[in-house]
Every structure is written in C-alpha cells, then in structure tokens.
Amino acid sequence: MAHEALARKYRPANFADMIGQGAVVKTLQNALSTGKIHPAYIFSGIRGVGKTTAARLFAKGLNCEHGPTATPCGECTSCQEIRRGNSMDVLEIDAATNTQVEKTRDLIDAARYTPSRDRYRVFIIDEVHMLSLSSFNALLKTLEEPPAHAIFLLATTEAHKIPETIHSRAQHFQFRRVPERQVADFLAHVCAEEGIVADPAALSLIAKSGEGSVRDSLTLLDRLVAYADGPVTEAAAVEVLGVTGREGLLTLVEALSQSRVAAIPGFVDQLLDRGQSLERFLSDLLGLVRELVRLKLRGSGKQGDPTLARCADRFSEEDLLRLWDLLLTSQQRLKGTPEADALLELQLIKAALLPRILPLDRLLGRIPEIPLSAPEPPLPMVPPEPTEFKNSTPTPPEASPVGAGGEVPPADGTPPPGGLRFKAIIPFKRMDEDEARTYEDKDDERIHRFRETAAKRLPLMQETLKGAFLSLDPDGVLHVALPSSDATGATLLSNRERREAMEAVARESGLPGPVAVETSAGPEPEKSPSRSSSARSVSPVPDRRDPAVDNVLRVLGGRLIRVIAPPAPEPAEGGPHGEPE
Numbered sequence: 035m036a037h038e039a040l041a042r043k044y045r046p047a048n049f050a051d052m053i054g055q056g057a058v059v060k061t062l063q064n065a066l067s068t069g070k071i072h073p074a075y076i077f078s079g080i081r082g083v084g085k086t087t088a089a090r091l092f093a094k095g096l097n098c099e100h101g102p103t104a105t106p107c108g109e110c111t112s113c114q115e116i117r118r119g120n121s122m123d124v125l126e127i128d129a130a131t132n133t134q135v136e137k138t139r140d141l142i143d144a145a146r147y148t149p150s151r152d153r154y155r156v157f158i159i160d161e162v163h164m165l166s167l168s169s170f171n172a173l174l175k176t177l178e179e180p181p182a183h184a185i186f187l188l189a190t191t192e193a194h195k196i197p198e199t200i201h202s203r204a205q206h207f208q209f210r211r212v213p214e215r216q217v218a219d220f221l222a223h224v225c226a227e228e229g230i231v232a233d234p235a236a237l238s239l240i241a242k243s244g245e246g247s248v249r250d251s252l253t254l255l256d257r258l259v260a261y262a263d264g265p266v267t268e269a270a271a272v273e274v275l276g277v278t279g280r281e282g283l284l285t286l287v288e289a290l291s292q293s294r295v296a297a298i299p300g301f302v303d304q305l306l307d308r309g310q311s312l313e314r315f316l317s318d319l320l321g322l323v324r325e326l327v328r329l330k331l332r333g334s335g336k337q338g339d340p341t342l343a344r345c346a347d348r349f350s351e352e353d354l355l356r357l358w359d360l361l362l363t364s365q366q367r368l369k370g371t372p373e374a375d376a377l378l379e380l381q382l383i384k385a386a387l388l389p390r391i392l393p394l395d396r397l398l399g400r401i402p403e404i405p406l407s408a409p410e411p412p413l414p415m416v417p418p419e420p421t422e423f424k425n426s427t428p429t430p431p432e433a434s435p436v437g438a439g440g441e442v443p444p445a446d447g448t449p450p451p452g453g454l455r456f457k458a459i460i461p462f463k464r465m466d467e468d469e470a471r472t473y474e475d476k477d478d479e480r481i482h483r484f485r486e487t488a489a490k491r492l493p494l495m496q497e498t499l500k501g502a503f504l505s506l507d508p509d510g511v512l513h514v515a516l517p518s519s520d521a522t523g524a525t526l527l528s529n530r531e532r533r534e535a536m537e538a539v540a541r542e543s544g545l546p547g548p549v550a551v552e553t554s555a556g557p558e559p560e561k562s563p564s565r566s567s568s569a570r571s572v573s574p575v576p577d578r579r580d581p582a583v584d585n586v587l588r589v590l591g592g593r594l595i596r597v598i599a600p601p602a603p604e605p606a607e608g609g610p611h612g613e614p615e
C-alpha cells in the first residue's frame with residue numbers, strides 16, 4: 035500500500051483541527067454564522083500554515099448543503115467535491131504555476147455568471163501575487179462591482195506584492211507562524227496516532243526546523259521516519275536535519291564555561307563540514323543559554339533536566355546574562371555577512387574569554403563573620419591569620435600575595451596561592467576627565483620602556499595598548515587602563531596568557547610587579563597632555579585599614595593598590611574605602 039504523506043493525511047478536515055490560527059479561524063467562522071461575507075479575502079503568511087486549507091474550509095462552509103455554516107458537514111456532495119478538488123463552483127487557481135495567463139483571466143472574468151449548482155462561486159487563488167497584470171485587472175474589475183455570488187479567496191506568501199487597489203477591496207487575514215511548542219505537541223499527537231515511537235527531543239528539533247510551518251514539519255517527520263526505520267531518535271534528527279543536537283550544544287557551553295578557547299575552531303569546522311546553517315546553530319545556542327538563564331532565575335536543582343542544571347551551575351547569573359547578550363549581538367551581526375563562519379568563530383572565542391564573575395553573595399559566603407558594621411577602631415595593618423580561612427592559602431606577611439589577575443604569579447617566581455582565583459578582575463569605574471588625563475605619567479622612563487618593548491614583543495596587542503593609559507603605582511604594579519568604550523580590548527588584555535605576556539614585558543622593562551587591567555572613562559590617549567610625575571593620581575596605601583577590606587583581600591588573594599576617598603567629607607572616620615584590584 036502506498037504511503038500517504040503525513041502532511042496530506044493530517045490536513046485539517048474542519049476548522050477545529052486547525053493549529054495555531056485561532057483568531058483567523060474564529061473570525062472566519064463568525065462570518066459564516068452571521069452571513070456577513072466579504073467579496074474578497076486575502077490570506078497571507080509563510081508556506082504551510084494553513085492558508086489554502088482555511089480557504090477550502092471556508093468554501094465548504096459557504097457551499098455546504100447544510101450551510102452557510104461555521105461547521106461544514108464534510109459529507110454532502112458539495113463538501114466532498116471541494117475536498118477532492120473537483121467542485122464546479124469552487125475553482126482553485128495556482129497563480130505560481132498557471133502559465134495560461136489568458137485562461138486565468140477568462141476564469142476570473144467568468145465570475146459574473148451564477149454558480150452552476152451551489153450558493154456561491156468561490157475562487158481560491160494560490161500565490162495570488164504572481165498573477166499577470168491582465169489577470170489582476172480582471173480581478174479588480176470584478177471586485178469594483180462584485181456579483182453577490184462570487185467570493186475570492188486570495189492566498190499569498192507576499193501580501194505586499196498585491197496591488198493596493200485589490201487590498202482595499204478585500205479583508206486581510208495574516209496567518210502566523212505556529213509556535214514551536216504547538217508544532218511539537220501536534221507532531222507528538224500524529225506520532226501517537228501513527229504508532230511512531232519518537233523522542234520528544236527529536237520532535238522539538240523538527241518543530242524548530244519547520245520554522246512555524248506545520249506542513250514542513252510533517253514532511254520532515256516523514257523523512258525522519260523513513261530514515262530511522264524504527265524509533266525516531268534525537269541522533270537521527272541531528273543527522274537528517276543537519277543541526278547540532280542538545281548534547282553538542284551542552285558540550286560547547288561547557289567549553290565556554292571553562293574558557294577552552296582552543297576547542298572553538300574545531301567546533302566551527304565541524305559545523306561547516308556538516309553544512310549546517312550557522313544562523314540556525316546560533317539560534318539553537320541562544321535558545322539553550324536562555325533556558326539556562328531561566329533555570330538560574332528559578333533556582334536550579336528543583337526539578338527538570340539534571341544535565342541542564344549542572345550546566346547552569348557552571349555559570350553565575352551575571353555570566354549567563356553577559357553570554358546571552360554577546361550571542362544576541364552576534365546573531366544580529368551574522369545576518370547577511372559574507373564572512374559568517376569567521377564572525378561566528380570570533381564571537382565564540384570572545385564568549386569563551388568572557389571573564390567569569392563570581393556572584394557577590396557566594397563571595398561573601400566565603401568570608402566568615404566579618405563585623406562589617408562593628409564600631410571597632412580600624413586595626414593597624416597586620417598580616418592576616420591564614421588559619422582562620424578554609425579557602426585561602428597562607429599569605430606571606432610582607433609580600434604581595436598575588437596581583438590583580440589572581441592567576442598571575444608574582445615576579446619573584448613564587449607560585450600563586452591556591453584557593454579562590456579569578457581569571458581577571460576588571461573594575462568598571464568612572465574617572466573624571468582630569469583624573470584620566472593624569473593617569474599616564476609620560477615622563478616615566480619605565481613606562482616608555484614598557485611601551486617600546488611591548489611594541490616589539492606583543493604585536494597583536496599593539497592596537498589595544500596604543501589606546502590604553504599606563505601608570506605605575508608605588509608598589510611597582512603597572513596599571514593598564516582602557517577607555518570604557520573598548521570592551522573588546524578589556525577582554526583581550528584580561529586573558530591570562532596575554533597578561534602573562536605583558537608581565538614578561540614588564541619585567542624586561544624593569545618593572546617588578548604584576549599587571550592590572552582596568553577600563554575607565556578616560557579620553558583618547560593622544561589628547562592627553564603629558565604631566566609630571568607629581569600629578570600622579572595614585573594614592574599611597576594608608577597604614578591603617580578596614581578589617582573587612584583585609585578579609586576581602588585575603589579571600590580574593592588580591593592586594594590594595596589604590597584608595598579612593600568617598601565623596602563626603604570624611605576626616606579619620608572609620609576605615610578608608612579600599613579597593614582590591
């Protein structure tokens with residue numbers, strides 16, 4: 035027995051079976067029940083969402099022996115003839131394939147004749163925007179003085195190509211894309227009816243590939259059933275549809291969470307080898323990240339997919355939001371670019387390099403019982419007692435534990451302490467313009483040497499460094515400040531390897547300390563006048579510190595570099611506001 039295509043078999047036989055077009059269906063049914071019928075209707079929307087089906091159902095409703103009715107019987111002669119496509123009074127014209135232009139025009143001209151048997155003479159014109167000019171003119175002439183018995187149902191995927199004169203004489207219905215969820219549910223229903231065993235994940239992938247078209251989705255299901263020759267699995271769907279499955283996406287997101295940049299090019303190559311649509315891939319990836327964000331907001335671990343929950347746990351809420359933001363921007367940029375694969379690779383690398391941000395509450399959770407509001411006088415600057423803290427490593431009292439990067443070993447070669455570490459800390463602070471101008475000490479010989487050496491050793495970072503302000507603090511820490519507009523530069527420079535490279539150059543230039551990267555609202559460097567070293571904005575570290583600040587420094591493995599005074603007058607009240615970098 036010949037296989038009947040699912041798309042054909044499950045074509046809706048009545049209005050109630052139509053999926054996802056609730057408003058349109060309701061209006062059409064109302065017209066049929068009240069008898070307020072327009073001479074022409076435009077049904078527009080993408081292919082496979084039910085335009086022609088709705089037109090046929092409407093024709094049935096008009097001409098059913100028991101009608102006009104919103105619920106045509108489907109069994110009378112008229113209903114059956116319409117279903118078979120051989121009704122004398124319901125004419126279907128496909129404007130896209132009908133090459134006999136004259137014939138089409140004659141058919142439309144014939145609308146003035148009364149129906150041969152039924153109530154109405156109905157013209158269903160598919161892809162009406164393809165009609166010839168003479169046919170459009172015939173249509174217009176008919177609609178200017180429409181005979182009471184003639185109804186035109188004009189289906190099109192490109193409503194804007196229909197002349198305005200026709201538009202203004204017709205009622206326009208826009209058929210929407212059917213939401214994925216609804217399509218997937220419908221596919222599950224079809225599978226149940228057909229005795230097809232299908233993985234819901236596979237059906238979701240099909241629904242997504244169908245892009246809101248029920249007919250396309252059913253056709254894909256047909257193909258997959260033929261391919262799988264058994265249960266329809268996600269793996270089969272990935273293969274046939276040429277998409278990246280959930281597992282592949284999760285693997286990628288895991289690589290992103292671990293900053294495994296090296297894995298990205300191979301991943302992109304795979305996409306290209308399989309001939310995947312990069313836009314579709316990015317859209318799927320965005321979908322997954324969005325799910326992760328939602329899971330995070332709900333609080334993971336409650337229920338649902340444990341794999342997903344584990345993946346969400348790898349990120350902080352802020353990380354996920356920034357990843358989401360980056361991917362959304364990538365999606366916009368990907369549209370219509372000739373270098374789509376290169377752009378995608380670049381954006382994924384950026385995503386992998388996004389510095390991880392530890393949520394403040396988790397961070398504070400690591401600081402045991404700090405009397406933040408304690409009225410105690412500030413303690414003298416004493417080395418911390420390392421034994422108090424489980425998560426931090428003993429810190430040598432006289433030396434800086436670790437530089438701004440957290441992972442950068444001090445210049446003397448001692449290994450960085452274990453425990454909590456950051457890839458990078460980038461404080462986003464705003465300096466006023468004067469402060470920014472004084473930021474770089476152009477007279478400092480060591481900064482000159484650093485710039486010269488960096489120009490030779492670090493050609494790839496050259497552009498970014500050119501736009502940066504450099505300054506040295508009394509501890510010998512080199513600060514690289516970027517204009518806040520240069521987010522890409524900040525991401526580049528805060529990468530661990532690049533910071534280590536900068537450190538090597540710093541040592542070569544006679545600078546002992548680590549390198550700190552910060553972004554600021556500073557002006558363009560070429561505009562900044564040179565200043566003497568006395569104008570340096572860095573304040574020396576005070577000899578008295580707030581114990582809470584010390585705790586933060588210990589937990590982060592950082593050290594105090596600059597102190598920024600609070601805006602209010604504050605003579606000797608409490609501890610100074612330290613800023614760990």
Ligand SMILES: [Zn+2]
Pocket residue numbers: 097098099100106107108109110111112113
């Ligand atoms: Zn009927």
